[in-house]
Amino acid sequence: MEKTAQKTKFSWSKYSQLLLPLLSLSLIILFNLFRDPSFFSVAITENNAGNTVLTGNLISILNGASELAVLAMGMTLVTAACGGQDISVGALAAIAGSMFVKILRSGEITLGTIALAFVCACAIAIVFGTFNGTLVSVFKIQPMIATLVLYTCGRSIAYWLNGGATPTVESPLINAIGSFIPGIPVPTPILIVIICGIIFALIFKFTTLGLFTQTVGINQRAARLNGINTTFIKLLSFMILGVCCAVAGCIGVSRLGLINHETLLLDVEMDTILAVAIGGNALGGGKFKVSSSVLGAYTIQALTTTLYAMKVPSTDVKAYKAIVIILIVVIGSPVVKAFFSKLWAKLKAGKQTGKQVKEAA
Amino acid sequence: MKKFVALLLAALMVLTACVAMAEADVITVGIVNNPPSESGYREANVKDFEAVYTAENGYEAKTFYSLKNDEQLAAAQQFITDGVDYLLISAAETTGWDEVLTAAQEAGIGVFLFDRMIAVDESLYTAAVVSDMANQGKLATEWLKSLNLEAYNIIHIQGAMGSDAQIGRTTPLQEQVDAADNWKIVVQQTATWDEAEAKKITESVINSGEAFNIIYAENDGMAKGAVAALDEAGITHGKDGDVIVMGFDCNRWALREVLAGNWNYDGQCSPFQAQVISDMIQKVEAGEAIETKLVISEETYFEAGVITEEDIATYGLGE
Numbered sequence: 001m002e003k004t005a006q007k008t009k010f011s012w013s014k015y016s017q018l019l020l021p022l023l024s025l026s027l028i029i030l031f032n033l034f035r036d037p038s039f040f041s042v043a044i045t046e047n048n049a050g051n052t053v054l055t056g057n058l059i060s061i062l063n064g065a066s067e068l069a070v071l072a073m074g075m076t077l078v079t080a081a082c083g084g085q086d087i088s089v090g091a092l093a094a095i096a097g098s099m100f101v102k103i104l105r106s107g108e109i110t111l112g113t114i115a116l117a118f119v120c121a122c123a124i125a126i127v128f129g130t131f132n133g134t135l136v137s138v139f140k141i142q143p144m145i146a147t148l149v150l151y152t153c154g155r156s157i158a159y160w161l162n163g164g165a166t167p168t169v170e171s172p173l174i175n176a177i178g179s180f181i182p183g184i185p186v187p188t189p190i191l192i193v194i195i196c197g198i199i200f201a202l203i204f205k206f207t208t209l210g211l212f213t214q215t216v217g218i219n220q221r222a223a224r225l226n227g228i229n230t231t232f233i234k235l236l237s238f239m240i241l242g243v244c245c246a247v248a249g250c251i252g253v254s255r256l257g258l259i260n261h262e263t264l265l266l267d268v269e270m271d272t273i274l275a276v277a278i279g280g281n282a283l284g285g286g287k288f289k290v291s292s293s294v295l296g297a298y299t300i301q302a303l304t305t306t307l308y309a310m311k312v313p314s315t316d317v318k319a320y321k322a323i324v325i326i327l328i329v330v331i332g333s334p335v336v337k338a339f340f341s342k343l344w345a346k347l348k349a350g351k352q353t354g355k356q357v358k359e360a361a
Numbered sequence: 362m363k364k365f366v367a368l369l370l371a372a373l374m375v376l377t378a379c380v381a382m383a384e385a386d387v388i389t390v391g392i393v394n395n396p397p398s399e400s401g402y403r404e405a406n407v408k409d410f411e412a413v414y415t416a417e418n419g420y421e422a423k424t425f426y427s428l429k430n431d432e433q434l435a436a437a438q439q440f441i442t443d444g445v446d447y448l449l450i451s452a453a454e455t456t457g458w459d460e461v462l463t464a465a466q467e468a469g470i471g472v473f474l475f476d477r478m479i480a481v482d483e484s485l486y487t488a489a490v491v492s493d494m495a496n497q498g499k500l501a502t503e504w505l506k507s508l509n510l511e512a513y514n515i516i517h518i519q520g521a522m523g524s525d526a527q528i529g530r531t532t533p534l535q536e537q538v539d540a541a542d543n544w545k546i547v548v549q550q551t552a553t554w555d556e557a558e559a560k561k562i563t564e565s566v567i568n569s570g571e572a573f574n575i576i577y578a579e580n581d582g583m584a585k586g587a588v589a590a591l592d593e594a595g596i597t598h599g600k601d602g603d604v605i606v607m608g609f610d611c612n613r614w615a616l617r618e619v620l621a622g623n624w625n626y627d628g629q630c631s632p633f634q635a636q637v638i639s640d641m642i643q644k645v646e647a648g649e650a651i652e653t654k655l656v657i658s659e660e661t662y663f664e665a666g667v668i669t670e671e672d673i674a675t676y677g678l679g680e
Contacts (some may be wrong), residue, residue, distance in 0.1 A: 038570075048592040055594055057568045064561050159398035164680050166401050166582060168614045179593055187593075256556050256589050258614075260582050261398045262428070263555040308565035314519055314551035 017287075020280040020332045021295035028302045028324075032057075032309075039309065047180065049172075054185045057305055065301030066189035067093070067248035067265055070196050072275040072293040074237075074244030079276050080217045081237040082136050083285030084143030089245050090268040091154020092128055094261050096121040096242075097249030098158035101167050101259045109171040122246040128154075129242025130235065137234035151269070158261040168258045178254030189251050193294075196247060200290050213237060217285030271300050278328055299328070388642065389421045390414055390447045391440030393433050394476075396426040400554070400580065401612040401679035406451070406476060406632035413635035420639075430454040437461045441468050447642055451476040455525060462486060471645055475634040477525045483654055488641055490634040490656045494529020497628045500662050501607060502533045504626060505575065508605070513544040513575060516566055518559045518587060519551040520579040526630070527551070530579045530609060547573045552583050559586030567594045575605045581615035584608030584624065599623040600665040611663065613677030620673060622665045629676060631658040 032039040042056035071089050078086050103117035128150060135146035159165075177188055184191075204210040215223040216233045224230050248268075253259045273283075278296035281288045303324055304317075312320050330336060392414065397407040407426070414422035423445065425436035430453040440448055441464050448470050452458060455478060462485040465472050474489035505513070517534065520527035538544040548566050552558035559578060566573060567590060576591075576598070578584035584606055591598050591606075598604040600622035607626040608615055618624040637658075641651055663672055 045595045047595045048597065053593065053595075055568065057565070060561065060564045060568060064557075064564075155398060156396070159396070164401075165398060165404035166612060166614075166679065179589070252557060255560065256582075256585055258556065258582065258585060260400070260554075260556060262396070262400070263553070263582070265557075266553065266555050305561070305565055308548075308550060308562055309569055311548055311550075314549060315522055317551070 017280040017289045017292045018295065020328075021278050021292055021299055023331065024278060024328045025295060025299045025302060028299065028306060032302075032306055035310070044185065049175070049180070049182070051180050051182050052185055053180050053187075057309065059187065059190075061298060061301050061305050062190050063187040064305065065298050066187075066193050067251050068268060068271055068275060068301060069193045069294045069297040070244050070248045070251070071241075071268060071272045072279070072297040073196060073200055073290050074241030075272045075276050076279065076281055076288050076290045076293040077213060077237040078143065078241050079281055079283060080285055080288035081213045081234050082143045083217060083283075084136070085269075085273045085276070085283070086132060086147045086238070086241055087144055087269045087273070088128075088132060088147040088150035088154055089241065089248075089272055090265045091150050091158070092125055092242065092245040093249035093252065093265045093268065094155050094158035094259075095128060095161065095249070096125040096246035097253040097259050097264055098161040098261060099124045100246075100250045100253055101169055102162050104169045104171075104174070105162075105167060109169065109173055111173065114173060114177070118246070118250055121250055122243050125242035125246035125249070126239050127242075129238045129240075129245070133235040133238030136238065137231040155261050158259075158264075162259070162261070166258055166260045169253070170257050174254050174257050178251065178256065189255070192247065192251060196244070197291070197294065204290075209233075209236070214286055214288065217282070217288070271297075274325065275300055278332065280332055386419055387416075387421050388419060388447065388646065389423065389443075389445045390449055390642075391437070391443070391445040392422055392424045392449045393437050393440070394424065394426050394449075394451045395428055395453060399428060400582070400610065402610050402630055402632050405678045406634070409633050410449075410635040413639050418639070428453055430457055434458070434461055438464065441465050441470060444468075445470060447471045447473060449473045449475055449638060450479070452479050454523065455480040459485070471642070473638045473641065475638060476632070486654075487645065488638075488651050488654050488656065490637045490641075490658065492630050492660060493657045494526050494630075495532060496529075496657070497609060497630060497660060497662075498530040498533035500660070501530070501577070501609070501626065501628050502537045504662060504664065505534075505577075505605075505607070506537065510574070511543065513538075513541075514571075514573040515544070515546050515575040515577050516563060516573050516587065517546050517549040518562055518576070518578040518583045519549065520583070521553045522551050526609075527579060530628075534577060547571050552586070554580055554582065556582040556586035559583035560590045563587040563590035564594075567591075567596070574603065575607070577607050579609055581608040581610045581612045581627065584615070585618075588618075588623065599625060611676050611678055613673060613679050616663060616668060616673040616677045619663055619665050619668050620670070625665050626662060628662045629660045631660050632678065634658060 040058045042054055042058055045055050047053050100117045100121040103120050107113055132147050135141045136143050181188055212228050212233050215228060216230045220230050252264050275296035276293045277283060278299055279292035307317055307320055392410055394407060395403050397404040414420040427433050433453055438461055448465050458479045458481050462472055462481055466485055472486040474486050476491060478489060478491050519531055538546050550562045552562055576587045578587050588598060588606055591604060596604055598606050606624040609628040609630060611627050611629045615627050619627050637656055644651060
């Protein structure tokens with residue numbers, strides 16, 4: 001009996017971080033259900049390529065948030081290890097996307113060249129990620145300042161790689177990555193996010209990366225004294241974020257078969273940081289939960305899609321978004337959180353006694 | 362007193378400028394533009410200026426590219442300090458330029474605006490060679506009107522709010538929608554020139570189940586994004602399709618879509634202003650007066666079924 005109580009308590013604290021993004025996401029969902037019950041209806045249609053596919057707002061949200069979700073995974077690690085955020089993710093994704101396009105345009109597009117292009121995109125993203133990471137971990141520069149460099153010049157670098165302003169890559173294979181694989185009714189970007197999620201889960205399950213990252217974030221000195229190479233952990237987090245940027249960039253390019261260096265994943269860095277914040281992660285480093293950030297990413301996309309569905313005038317969209325974000329962040333603030341956890345403790349105490357009474361009976 | 366000194370200084374500068382001109386016939390120009398990576402249009406625009414303002418043509422060109430108005434302002438100020446002979450500006454935003462242009466005038470620097478207008482008194486610049494964005498919007502709206510459809514249900518995807526191109530391409534359409542009963546805007550939303558965002562906006566309309574038969578996207582990239590959403594939802598588009606697709610800028614790949622009949626309309630936005638301005642500078646140098654302050658680039662449009670390979674070769678931007 002005591003054991004089970006302990007167990008429930010343990011799992012509760014493990015998943016408590018999911019509460020805020022779940023709450024905000026369900027608020028948006030509830031709001032939409034009241035506004036228009038058919039908002040979440042999913043339909044099956046045949047697309048112009050002749051595939052049977054799923055459509056609907058729910059699919060649009062899951063699909064549209066893909067890049068953001070992948071970036072949020074990497075950003076969570078960087079935030080946890082370094083206690084700061086990388087603001088160059090959009091620029092880095094543009095660089096990786098540009099590399100992807102450059103390789104694809106140099107020859108015939110086959111599965112092999114796509115794989116090669118992706119590897120090259122990852123490689124260049126890791127190089128720049130290492131650059132960011134070195135500034136942060138070796139030179140001890142505040143992450144936001146260190147990544148400001150790439151934030152400023154990244155899109156120009158992306159442009160230099162390709163030259164042309166909006167180079168296009170036309171191929172059914174690219175279309176399959178950005179849209180639908182023939183025979184599979186779920187948009188491919190959603191599948192890519194799932195794969196990334198599984199990879200992250202496996203890494204955390206079979207390596208000590210999660211624990212080490214958290215330790216470095218909470219107390220660097222203690223981590224070092226315990227034999228953890230803090231510089232390496234920080235560097236590694238930036239390299240992983242680099243790979244995430246490459247994945248996001250390649251998805252973004254594949255969606256339309258074109259890259260616009262200036263607008264590919266425009267302003268995504270702010271949304272990514274926001275996703276991590278909505279996910280309830282400590283922005284000063286330490287405790288983190290990747291799945292929570294991913295939920296945060298879907299929350300942001302759900303919000304945008306809702307605003308589009310409500311036909312909010314173009315000039316007002318950002319203002320509305322800001323209002324909702326303020327609400328979410330305030331709900332997640334320590335003050336409000338403390339209030340709710342008190343309330344929760346009270347409720348739980350009530351439940352526990354109720355259970356005990358039941359057991360006794 | 363202060364004014365007098367300023368006047369004297371200005372006079373002195375003009376004098377030195379004249380002397381400098383008499384001595385060496387190299388004309389220095391400071392070009393403030395948006396970065397070539399912005400769009401296919403800008404790439405062609407920058408290339409055009411690079412080709413005209415060369416040492417062979419007797420110019421020394423200093424360039425600065427930014428999407429941000431404040432950075433452009435600072436660069437223009439720097440060019441004035443450096444003592445360029447002419448300042449050529451394509452501004453990121455239409456406002457905030459009074460002070461810098463006044464400083465240029467006081468320094469005796471000729472100012473030419475290209476591509477985009479600036480909201481200042483016309484005495485502050487020598488001449489403007491611009492695309493008439495409003496005319497592009499008007500051409501597109503007139504073309505749409507000439508189709509004589511029974512109902513016009515439009516998805517209107519706008520560029521970055523407040524930019525000259527957005528205002529020019531929005532206003533004529535908006536006026537027509539306000540005036541005619543059978544014209545309706547199903548949704549009007551900005552995608553800030555972002556292709557992926559344009560796709561999401563179109564998706565949201567498709568998901569809402571509202572009927573629409575026209576996509577009016579304010580540049581090619583956003584039109585492509587909208588078309589991707591149509592394709593995924595199995596909605597036909599183009600010449601023989603259910604939805605009319607309209608874009609702007611005439612990127613080469615976009616014109617190919619028009620030729621293939623996947624899109625219906627692409628409005629031109631001419632990026633070639635360098636030669637016109639160069640001719641004017643030579644006129645000023647020769648002491649002639651410039652008669653027209655406002656030169657508008659002639660622009661046209663291309664529609665499916667009419668466009669030819671030749672048009673694409675002549676007017677297409679980019680690769």
